[in-house]
Amino acid sequence: MRKPEQISSAGEKNSNNNNKLRKGLWSPEEDDKLMNYMLNNGQGCWSDVARNAGLQRCGKSCRLRWINYLRPDLKRGAFSPQEEELIIHLHSLLGNRWSQIAARLPGRTDNEIKNFWNSTVKKRLKNMTSSSTPSPNTSDSSFELKDNSSNMQEATRGLNIIPCRQLETNAIFSTYNLHDSSPTSIQSNTAALNNHMNLRGPLPAMFDHHGALNNIMFGPNGYNNLNPNINPSSSCMSQEIGVHGGDHGLFFGESGVFSGVNISAEAEIFVPPLESISTTEESYKTDQNSYNNIVNNITGIVNCNNNMIKAENLQGHHGVENFFQTELTAGEWDLDDLMKDVSSFPFLDFQIE
């Protein structure tokens, strides 16, 4: 940690008090000042916050302190196994996009997750990969798929295949298709999957009555990438990879809760972005990068049509308009609350402690 009494010699252009800005650890008095100011005035320009709160800190430092430590909605303490699981899964999808991972973990900061990953998970991953001898198949990051049947085998390699009921296919309402199926992308995605399997074991997956691979769970809490405020009372969600014969895309379960990522045999893919917890279709579109990142990761897992993923436009299916008009707000959602219903979630193949 930094020395608490250190004074930076470098001033900030908008700085106060003769450019003598404190650096290093925050004192309790400084915390009080910042906390009181934020609670009374709310967040504004951080340079103003630093100035008006009487802090000899740069705005950047104030922002960091608030976000990472003082924010009232922060969760303290060690990561729960559920959170850990979720972080691992999200990281396998999102990579080092800590802020996006943090956005899916209520009460946790990107810095916290980053530290957790770098200190704990990364180490464990390293240990596990060094102690295990990966099979040629699983270490091959550029598997070739010859036909649909073998493609299916290949795509589901490493997955626990569990029979499950038919999905609520009549609730399907949207399809998003992939644009990038480059070898590089597939390679990195496959590597991510291999990492996951090395670390956590096979991914749980399920087939529906079509023989379609329907479900890959990301975390025992069944998180998906949508805001559970959509239906806070039944937030048992999953991310799914479906391999259907049809043009099926985005699934909603009986409760109307979005249930995941679906990839059809036509290689149509939809992954819900967290940022699409947005109120307009326009803002939804601006999140295409996030979309693509996740979607690209999925390609490495299931790429069932000779490594070719069709690229089509976002198509309007039933209900998509309602989806965009839904009042969705990012905010407080309690992980424990979300966990309540998980054990009853039909696609789950594990028990919550």
Added chain:
DNA sequence: AATAGACGCAACCGCAGGTGC
């Protein structure tokens, strides 16, 4: 008990993107 090394984590740094003038 003393010491060294490993670990955890708060905080800094540099960069990129957005915005307003």
Added chain:
DNA sequence: GGCACCTGCGGTTGCGTCTAT
């Protein structure tokens, strides 16, 4: 368009604490 400034992000640093010897 150029510039200054703000914000947010990911990578990195370095100090306090823990643990093994």
